[in-house]
Amino acid sequence: MSACVQDRPLSHRPAVRPPAGPGRTGEPLRLAALLAPAAAVFAAFFLLPLVRLILIGAGGAEGWSAYLTTLADPGHLDSLLSTLALSAGVTAVTLAVSTVAGLFLVRNHFPGHALLVALLTFPLAFPGVVIGFMVIMLAGRQGLIGTITQALGGGKLVFAYSMAGLFLGYVYFSIPRVILTVMAAAEKLDPRLEEAARSLGAAPWRVVADVILPALKPALISAGALCFATSMGAFGTAFTLATRINVLPMTIYTEFTLQANIAAAAALSVLLGLITWAALAVARSVAGTSVAAAG
Amino acid sequence: MPDSFHLDAVPIRLERCGKTFAGGARALEPLDLTIRGGETIVFLGPSGCGKTTTLRIIAGLENPDPGGRVLFGEEDVTALPIERRNVGMVFQSYALFPNMTVAENVAYGLKVRKIARADRARRVEEMLDLMHLGEFAGRRIDQLSGGQRQRVALARALVVRPRVLLLDEPLTALDAKLRDSLRLEIDRLLRGLGITAVYVTHDQGEAMALGDRIVVMAKGRVAQVGTPREIYYQPADGFVADFIGTMNRLGGMSRGGTLSIGAATLPWTGPDGAVELLVRPEDLALAGEADGHLAGTVAAAVFLGDRTRLVVEPADGPALTVDAAGRSELGRGDRVWLRVDPARLLAVP
Numbered sequence: 001m002s003a004c005v006q007d008r009p010l011s012h013r014p015a016v017r018p019p020a021g022p023g024r025t026g027e028p029l030r031l032a033a034l035l036a037p038a039a040a041v042f043a044a045f046f047l048l049p050l051v052r053l054i055l056i057g058a059g060g061a062e063g064w065s066a067y068l069t070t071l072a073d074p075g076h077l078d079s080l081l082s083t084l085a086l087s088a089g090v091t092a093v094t095l096a097v098s099t100v101a102g103l104f105l106v107r108n109h110f111p112g113h114a115l116l117v118a119l120l121t122f123p124l125a126f127p128g129v130v131i132g133f134m135v136i137m138l139a140g141r142q143g144l145i146g147t148i149t150q151a152l153g154g155g156k157l158v159f160a161y162s163m164a165g166l167f168l169g170y171v172y173f174s175i176p177r178v179i180l181t182v183m184a185a186a187e188k189l190d191p192r193l194e195e196a197a198r199s200l201g202a203a204p205w206r207v208v209a210d211v212i213l214p215a216l217k218p219a220l221i222s223a224g225a226l227c228f229a230t231s232m233g234a235f236g237t238a239f240t241l242a243t244r245i246n247v248l249p250m251t252i253y254t255e256f257t258l259q260a261n262i263a264a265a266a267a268l269s270v271l272l273g274l275i276t277w278a279a280l281a282v283a284r285s286v287a288g289t290s291v292a293a294a295g
Numbered sequence: 296m297p298d299s300f301h302l303d304a305v306p307i308r309l310e311r312c313g314k315t316f317a318g319g320a321r322a323l324e325p326l327d328l329t330i331r332g333g334e335t336i337v338f339l340g341p342s343g344c345g346k347t348t349t350l351r352i353i354a355g356l357e358n359p360d361p362g363g364r365v366l367f368g369e370e371d372v373t374a375l376p377i378e379r380r381n382v383g384m385v386f387q388s389y390a391l392f393p394n395m396t397v398a399e400n401v402a403y404g405l406k407v408r409k410i411a412r413a414d415r416a417r418r419v420e421e422m423l424d425l426m427h428l429g430e431f432a433g434r435r436i437d438q439l440s441g442g443q444r445q446r447v448a449l450a451r452a453l454v455v456r457p458r459v460l461l462l463d464e465p466l467t468a469l470d471a472k473l474r475d476s477l478r479l480e481i482d483r484l485l486r487g488l489g490i491t492a493v494y495v496t497h498d499q500g501e502a503m504a505l506g507d508r509i510v511v512m513a514k515g516r517v518a519q520v521g522t523p524r525e526i527y528y529q530p531a532d533g534f535v536a537d538f539i540g541t542m543n544r545l546g547g548m549s550r551g552g553t554l555s556i557g558a559a560t561l562p563w564t565g566p567d568g569a570v571e572l573l574v575r576p577e578d579l580a581l582a583g584e585a586d587g588h589l590a591g592t593v594a595a596a597v598f599l600g601d602r603t604r605l606v607v608e609p610a611d612g613p614a615l616t617v618d619a620a621g622r623s624e625l626g627r628g629d630r631v632w633l634r635v636d637p638a639r640l641l642a643v644p
Contacts, residue, residue: 192390195356196448198377199384200404200455210403214394 053266060263070267076251080271082163083248087231090167091224094174099220101175102182103212117183121176128173128236135169135241136160161242169237174230178223185219186212225283232276248272304333304489305368305458307353312363314348322348324516325363332368335485335492337506339499340538344512346495347463353493354461355380367458383452387464389444391436397447398423398432404455422454442473449484460485460492466501478504499539503527511535533643536573543579543615545572545640554637557609559588561637570642576604578639579617581625587632591615596626607631 058064071077105117123131139145140160149157159165189212197207213220235249248268256265306329313325323345330336338346351357353365355377365373372380384390391400398419405415423429426446431439439447445465452460465481466474482505485492496502502509503523511518511526511534518538519531530536547556547570554563554570582588591607594614603623607615617633619625 190388190390192386192388193392195354195377196384196386196390196451197392197403198356199354199382199461200451201378201381201407202403203378206407211392214392217394 054270057263057267057270059266060261062263066263066267067271070264071271073264076264076268079246079248079251080275082246083232083272084275086163086167086170086247087228090170090174090231091228093167093171094178094227095220095224097171098175098178098182098223099216102179103186105179106183106186120179123173124176126173128169128234128238129240131169131173132237132240134172135165135237139165139168161245163245165241166238166245166247169241170231170234173237174227177230178227181219181223182216185216189215221283221286225280228279228283229276232272232279303456303458304331305491306330306332307459307491307493308364308366309349309353309359310364310366312349312352312359312365314345314352314357315360321515323352325360326517328510328517328520330491330493331507332491333489334507335494335505337494337496337502337509338512339496339502339506339509340512340518341497343514345515346497346510346512348515349512350461350463350493350495353459354382354384381455381458383455383457383460385445385448385452385460385462385465387467389441389448389468391444391447391451393436395436396432397428397434397436397439400436400447401451401454403451408455418454422450426450441469442477445469445477446480449481453484453488453490458491460488460490462492462494464496465494467496467498474501481505503539511538513538530573530641533571533573536641536643541576541616543574543576543617544613545574545615545635546570546612547572554640556635557589557611559635561588561635563637565642573641573643574635574639576616576618578636579615580634580636581617581619581623582632582634584632586634588635589615589633591631591633593625593627593629593631596623605631607633 058066060066062069071080101120105113105120126134137143138160139158141156141158143158143160146156146158149155159168193211193215194207197211202210233249235253238245238247238250239253249272252265252268252272255261255268308330309326309328311325311327312323313321314323315321326349338349340346348357352359352363355365355372355375359365359373363373364371367380392403395403401422402415402419405418410418420429420432423432426449428443428446428450431443431447436444436447445468448465462481466477469477478501485505494501494505503526506523508520508522509526510520511531513534519526519535521529526535526539530539530542536542545556547554548568549563549565549570550567552563554561554565556572584590589609591609593605594608595606596619597604598621600621602621603619603625605617605619605623605625607617609615615633625631
């Protein structure tokens, strides 16, 4: 085609920079002055406490090596590994459930649709304590599941006060966040893409694998990273379910309040932050979009 | 064009294909239509006329109402979903897979059909060359212009050798200059491949240029089916006449073999009584006072380069559009006379 000379690519337009004139020499100074308040707040409420925490972690009898020896403690290592496993499991299950449910809710409209979406997002408002309370009511010693299994003659099934109970609670409060992200992304999918894939002979499962999931990938990675970070750091639910439950936030709490081992608590806190931050950083680089840490 | 690109020309038959959407809205009145093998048929009409619904019924993206049948050759495909009909589709929004390169997009249909890797690569390369896209094979979609994207979409649809190519407003998203060049490209491709093609557009220029036949649609019904010349020169009704090109309306009175328009009397065959007449701007001619049939005043003159389009207001009746030579000096307020060739007048039923 010869008539395509003016047919330019739709993106990547060259940016036009205004030339730097003589009146712009004071610019860096003025920028620094404008940034000062934000820098002060950042230093006072983020940098200083973090540095202090890192210093406390190294302030015990063992000094900086405490960061290594803390993990050498089998209890701590076990706690870290089980927290990682729990968070990974919660993230995987939440993503699977929310993707299916979110896609269904975007594509199907039925009476009570709006009410169902509202109900699904209900747990967003609950603190961890309430989630823990609900898990106990469901799977605790007086819980619904136990009563039913007993009535069926299978003995009382109680799993609220363990990792299984914690898993259930975390999935429950992670689903709303992920489902809302999935629904927002699914609404933006171009139905023509799916029709194009089908016209080329793709069966429904292939359309999901080749068109829908790649389009949802950034949303799934960012929602999954948030879900993972929240599960790593959540405390209220675990505290409500059992004080012996072996997740890192509980271990930090025990070291801090019961053992008064403040250096170890600080070292574990820094490690928890680092690992979660690293997980988010990996997610961010894979997704190519910004993923904010929260929780 | 290499022989290997020549595709089977499959005829398509629609039998009583209507479409009523949930909620009772009738999008398409039951339609019977035969599309000949290798023919390019254009569905033309304003938005909401049912042209896209018809295309989607042929594609298998919509089911016709019960009783309707879609046949590809002798095969009844009514119950087959789109993925089993072997059709090629091209969309207004291109609908290229953003997570794949140009070559991967084109290869997709072959991959789904489990064509061996080497064979796949060869066919993709041939198709990219045919569409002058060879140098873009490794590009991402967002690095392409609109025109390039639509050529990738065409290549992707054609590489699987579909039984029919379905194009849904493929040029609408492009700017005017590009639209013309890609239209020529599509025309060359459709003639060269000999494939049966169904093309949906609201643009009469595209329809006239590409269609072997045009189906003009309005409000879910077929208004007329015919070649571009038939549609242009013998419109079935006032809607078709107004939708295609510019059409003038004249009020006349037929009596005993003559027709009176204004002060002029012309020979005419037709039943006595008032008639509404249609005439194209190019079939009205400027004339002198002596041989003109209608007198009027120029209300507007638009210089178009090759011609000057005049809007002439006669003493009574609606304004008439007439073409004068490009170098015509006529302007607003000038008095002109128009001559009517009775052979070119169309009486609307």
